[in-house]
Amino acid sequence: MPLRRWWERAREVPGAVMVRGLAVSTEEWTQAARDAAAGGGRLLSLWASERHESPPAQSVYAAFLIEPGVLILALALTDVRSAALRAPGADQPQYPGLEGTFPAAARLQRAAFDLSGVRSSDPDRRGWLRHGAWPVDFHPLERPAEPGSTAAASPEPSRPYPFVRVAGEGVHEIAVGPVHAGTIEPGHFRFSVVGEKVLRLEEHLGYVHKGIERRFAELSLREGVRLAARVSGDSAVAFSWAYCQALEGICACAPPPRALWLRALMLELERIANHLGDLGALGNDAGFAFGLAQFSRLKEQLLRGIHAAFGARYLLDALVPGGVAVDLSAGGAERLASLVESLAAESVTLRAIYEDHSGLRDRLNGTGVLLPELAARLGVLGLVARASGQPLDVRIDLPCAPYAELAPLRIVRAAGDVAARVTVRFEELAESSRLVQRILAVLPAGPCSVEPSEPPAGAFGVGLIEGWRGPVFVALESGPHGTLRRCHPHDPSWQNWPALEHAILGNIVPDFPLINKSFNLSYSGADL
Amino acid sequence: MLKTLRKIASVGIVSEPPPAPEESLRVRAALDAQIRAVLGRALCIRHVDAGSCNGCELEIHALNNPIYNLEGLGIRFVASPRHADLLLVTGPVARNMESALRRTYDATPAPKLVVAIGDCGCTGGIFGENYASCGRVSNVIPVDVAVPGCPPSPVRILQGILTAISRSKLTPS
Numbered sequence: 001m002p003l004r005r006w007w008e009r010a011r012e013v014p015g016a017v018m019v020r021g022l023a024v025s026t027e028e029w030t031q032a033a034r035d036a037a038a039g040g041g042r043l044l045s046l047w048a049s050e051r052h053e054s055p056p057a058q059s060v061y062a063a064f065l066i067e068p069g070v071l072i073l074a075l076a077l078t079d080v081r082s083a084a085l086r087a088p089g090a091d092q093p094q095y096p097g098l099e100g101t102f103p104a105a106a107r108l109q110r111a112a113f114d115l116s117g118v119r120s121s122d123p124d125r126r127g128w129l130r131h132g133a134w135p136v137d138f139h140p141l142e143r144p145a146e147p148g149s150t151a152a153a154s155p156e157p158s159r160p161y162p163f164v165r166v167a168g169e170g171v172h173e174i175a176v177g178p179v180h181a182g183t184i185e186p187g188h189f190r191f192s193v194v195g196e197k198v199l200r201l202e203e204h205l206g207y208v209h210k211g212i213e214r215r216f217a218e219l220s221l222r223e224g225v226r227l228a229a230r231v232s233g234d235s236a237v238a239f240s241w242a243y244c245q246a247l248e249g250i251c252a253c254a255p256p257p258r259a260l261w262l263r264a265l266m267l268e269l270e271r272i273a274n275h276l277g278d279l280g281a282l283g284n285d286a287g288f289a290f291g292l293a294q295f296s297r298l299k300e301q302l303l304r305g306i307h308a309a310f311g312a313r314y315l316l317d318a319l320v321p322g323g324v325a326v327d328l329s330a331g332g333a334e335r336l337a338s339l340v341e342s343l344a345a346e347s348v349t350l351r352a353i354y355e356d357h358s359g360l361r362d363r364l365n366g367t368g369v370l371l372p373e374l375a376a377r378l379g380v381l382g383l384v385a386r387a388s389g390q391p392l393d394v395r396i397d398l399p400c401a402p403y404a405e406l407a408p409l410r411i412v413r414a415a416g417d418v419a420a421r422v423t424v425r426f427e428e429l430a431e432s433s434r435l436v437q438r439i440l441a442v443l444p445a446g447p448c449s450v451e452p453s454e455p456p457a458g459a460f461g462v463g464l465i466e467g468w469r470g471p472v473f474v475a476l477e478s479g480p481h482g483t484l485r486r487c488h489p490h491d492p493s494w495q496n497w498p499a500l501e502h503a504i505l506g507n508i509v510p511d512f513p514l515i516n517k518s519f520n521l522s523y524s525g526a527d528l
Numbered sequence: 529m530l531k532t533l534r535k536i537a538s539v540g541i542v543s544e545p546p547p548a549p550e551e552s553l554r555v556r557a558a559l560d561a562q563i564r565a566v567l568g569r570a571l572c573i574r575h576v577d578a579g580s581c582n583g584c585e586l587e588i589h590a591l592n593n594p595i596y597n598l599e600g601l602g603i604r605f606v607a608s609p610r611h612a613d614l615l616l617v618t619g620p621v622a623r624n625m626e627s628a629l630r631r632t633y634d635a636t637p638a639p640k641l642v643v644a645i646g647d648c649g650c651t652g653g654i655f656g657e658n659y660a661s662c663g664r665v666s667n668v669i670p671v672d673v674a675v676p677g678c679p680p681s682p683v684r685i686l687q688g689i690l691t692a693i694s695r696s697k698l699t700p701s
Contacts, residue, residue, distance in 0.1 A: 184585065186576075211658040227654055233583025293593070294535065297539070299593070300593050300596075316679075523582070
């Protein structure tokens with residue numbers, strides 16, 4: 001069936017623009033996913049949620065980014081809590097896995113089993129988020145959250161994670177992490193190498209899993225935004241905006257225009273801040289400490305400017321359902337405009353220095369290549385995708401207000417190497433600076449927020465915002481009396497982590513920090 | 529090269545003076561003054577993210593920028609806990625990181641200091657304690673100084689580090 005037919009059958013979902021949902025049978029689940037893949041679609045997220053019926057049973061959801069918009073499939077699973085099905089050895093697949101059509105589904109399905117106890121048909125049954133810290137038959141999202149409850153007493157015995165081994169003469173393994181040598185988040189990397197050359201990299205993540213999805217269900221819809229902002233602290237504006245968008249969708253609440261423009265201002269400032277940080281770190285990882293000194297100075301100037309404008313260096317509590325919690329300080333717009341103008345000008349000078357530096361070019365060009373064809377096959381998203389010839393940007397493809405009016409420039413490079421990811425950052429930095437100037441010039445006057453009404457219980461909405469890494473997705477379900485039944489936040493790092501395993505192949509071990517930094521993926525945002 | 533040199537010359541020195549230690553951040557006093565005097569001259573820090581959202585990491589990174597110029601104070605980040613005098617720990621401690629944090633602490637030679645960073649490190653923050661989170665850092669390893677904030681500013685983090693190595697007004701525990 002052509003993709004359009006699925007889209008026509010589906011019903012509109014509130015929140016982000018052009019989102020539709022469809023309840024499907026097991027056969028339709030597989031077929032719709034195949035059609036989405038054939039139509040050039042991307043898997044946006046996959047998660048499970050408990051239906052509130054008696055006895056409670058799970059549904060599994062898959063969201064696809066396709067040509068007209070976002071298509072969400074919901075597959076209702078039969079109750080598996082009965083003793084017969086739970087007997088040892090009766091661990092049967094409950095739904096067809098999508099990892100064959102969308103490789104990024106593999107880890108999402110393993111995580112959905114760890115959290116919700118729903119088993120896909122994928123034969124890879126290794127735990128992903130479950131490292132042995134809680135009992136093997138405990139699935140934290142399986143029952144309604146009980147405030148303050150903790151795991152049962154007997155954790156699963158800890159055993160080594162079964163990495164895929166590479167055999168052969170001279171092959172050895174290098175184990176890195178979870179505690180890394182630099183100031184970065186924890187995760188484990190297992191390299192199989194011959195000499196300096198990497199034959200295989202296998203990632204083992206989940207170390208910073210801290211029960212975010214379970215915690216959401218203990219909060220009210222209003223409080224949830226604070227947790228959303230802390231899913232990945234470097235993408236606080238993107239996550240809190242996506243959360244607000246989903247909630248405002250189900251409340252039928254329209255934030256005032258000034259609030260939406262201020263959100264866009266904050267989102268672009270977040271993008272600039274992260275790109276400044278990364279460009280410095282990338283110079284440093286290639287042995288050019290001057291780059292780190294200069295860009296970290298510019299980033300500090302920007303953070304101080306944001307502090308002067310909004311009262312905080314990082315905007316973790318700036319967005320609230322219905323609008324924004326802080327307006328620009330008096331004179332803040334003018335100061336921010338001149339600051340961003342000077343940062344953009346200095347970045348142009350620094351870009352010329354980066355491009356003239358032969359030692360730097362030698363390290364960046366042709367390193368960590370992710371070819372466009374493979375990037376499409378792996379379904380990568382965001383900045384990494386755009387540096388590998390994938391023209392995806394939801395600010396342009398599915399623009400929410402005010403992006404249709406702002407019309408950001410689409411920035412794409414085809415080379416897929418570290419140099420391309422550096423170039424995309426430089427160009428996005430320049431483009432976001434232009435957007436900031438434009439927002440500040442046309443920022444509408446008026447109130448900064450409205451009071452959202454209480455949504456009905458069981459309403460479902462989604463948010464989708466292009467953060468600096470890529471599209472940030474939030475699926476939200478309300479409970480009775482302003483409570484939160486289920487919130488699933490999704491960071492594009494889920495899709496991009498597996499691509500890093502490919503980009504390193506054939507490179508030397510000392511280039512891994514550089515390649516890793518050029519991806520700069522979130523651990524917290526994907527470990528949840 | 530000329531462009532690089534010109535940029536270095538035109539920017540000049542942008543470093544600012546460090547903050548004074550802040551006694552209210554101290555949780556316990558464990559080291560004697562003599563050791564503090566030695567550590568205070570050349571302190572090696574190992575950072576451990578035990579479950580942070582990455583917000584505190586961004587502000588720890590900022591300490592190394594030319595404005596805060598941490599290395600100018602004789603303080604530097606090292607790659608191994610075996611080289612470290614002080615652990616800078618962020619996040620509520622994820623249960624999946626609990627043993628890694630304990631092992632990092634055990635691998636750090638005595639005398640050692642621990643500074644917990646951020647609301648999560650101090651109290652567990654919004655994540656609290658649950659099946660996957662042990663909550664505050666002091667639930668897992670002994671903490672000398674705790675710096676609240678979400679995330680705390682680089683000046684506050686630096687103040688926490690300087691407090692840890694300054695002479696304590698508390699009686700040693």
